[in-house]
Amino acid sequence: MGDVPAPELVVGDDGLARCAWGASSETYRGYHDLEWGRTLHGDDALFERLTLEAFQSGLAWITILRKRDAFRAAFADFSIPAVATFDEHDVERLLADAGIVRNRAKIEATLRNARAAADLAPGGLDALLWSFAPPPRPRPKGYGDLASRTPESTAMAKELKRRGFAFVGPTTAHALMQATGMVDEHLQGCHVPPPEHLSDGRVTPGGRNAG
Numbered sequence: 001m002g003d004v005p006a007p008e009l010v011v012g013d014d015g016l017a018r019c020a021w022g023a024s025s026e027t028y029r030g031y032h033d034l035e036w037g038r039t040l041h042g043d044d045a046l047f048e049r050l051t052l053e054a055f056q057s058g059l060a061w062i063t064i065l066r067k068r069d070a071f072r073a074a075f076a077d078f079s080i081p082a083v084a085t086f087d088e089h090d091v092e093r094l095l096a097d098a099g100i101v102r103n104r105a106k107i108e109a110t111l112r113n114a115r116a117a118a119d120l121a122p123g124g125l126d127a128l129l130w131s132f133a134p135p136p137r138p139r140p141k142g143y144g145d146l147a148s149r150t151p152e153s154t155a156m157a158k159e160l161k162r163r164g165f166a167f168v169g170p171t172t173a174h175a176l177m178q179a180t181g182m183v184d185e186h187l188q189g190c191h192v193p194p195p196e197h198l199s200d201g202r203v204t205p206g207g208r209n210a211g
Contacts, residue, residue: 007020008020008142008143008187009187009189009190010022010023012029016191017189017190017191018032018033018190018191018192019186019187019190022036022190025062027062027065028062028065031065033191033192035179036178036179036186036192037178037179037181037185037186037192037194037195038180038181038195039180039181039195040179040181041126041130042126043080043117043120043122043123043124043125043126044077044078044080045078046125046126046129046176046180047078047080047113047114047117047125048072048078049176049179049180050113050129050168050176051075051078051110051113052068052071053168053172053175053176053179054106054109054110054113054167054168055071055100055101055103055106055110056172056175057106057167057172059101063101064101067099067100070097070099070100071099071100073099074093074094074097074099074100075094075110080117080118080125081118083110083111083114084111084114084115084117084118086111086114090111091104091107091108091111094107095107105167106167108166109165109166109167110167112164112165112166113165113166113167113168115164116160116163116164116165117165119163119164120163128159128160128163129156129176130182132152132153132155132156132159132173132182133152133177133182133183134150134152134182134183136184136194137183138188139184139185139186139187139188139190139194140185140187140188141187141188142187146185147174148171148174149170149171149173149174150170150174150177150183152174152177152182152183153170153171153173153174153176153177154170154173156168156170156173156176156177157169157170157172157173160173
C-alpha cells in the first residue's frame, strides 16, 4: 500500500485498531475492513483482482479503487469469457474511456490474460493462483517485516508467464496474494480477523467475498 507513516496502527473513531493505510481515508477504510486480506475465490473474482493489481502498477491504489465501478463497466464485470472475446475495437474503446486508466500495454495485457484464463478448465484460475498460497504465518509486527515479493509470488508470476499471462510480475503477484487472503499481512493488533483456516493449517476454500 505504499509508504505508511507511523504509527503503523491507528485507532479510529469507532474504537477499532487498523493498519495505518486503512485509516487514511473512508475509501481505504472500507476496503481494508471488508476486502483486503479476506479469502476470495472464483475465477472471475480473481481475474478482477489480478487485472486491477496490474493496472495499479506505478499508481496509488486509491486511484484504482475510485475507478473500480468504471473498470467493471468497461470490462464486462470481469467475465473471463466476455473479455476473452475483446478485439482491437475494444482496445480503442477502452483507450477512449476516461473512467479507467488508459494505458495500452495494461489494456492489451488484460485481454491476453482473459484468453489465457479462458484456456483453463472452469475453476482453473482459482486453483492455479491458490496453489501458490504459503502455509499460514504469524502476522507482521510492523511494515518493516513485510517484503514486496516472496518466493511464492515469484513462482506464481513465473508460472503465469509460462501460461501466457502478461503484466504480472512477482510484486504484482504478491499484492494479489495479500488482497485475496492467500497471505495474511494485516498487522498484529489490527481488528480485521484472519482468514478462516482448516484444522491442518490450510486456508479454507470457499466463501467468495467480491466486495
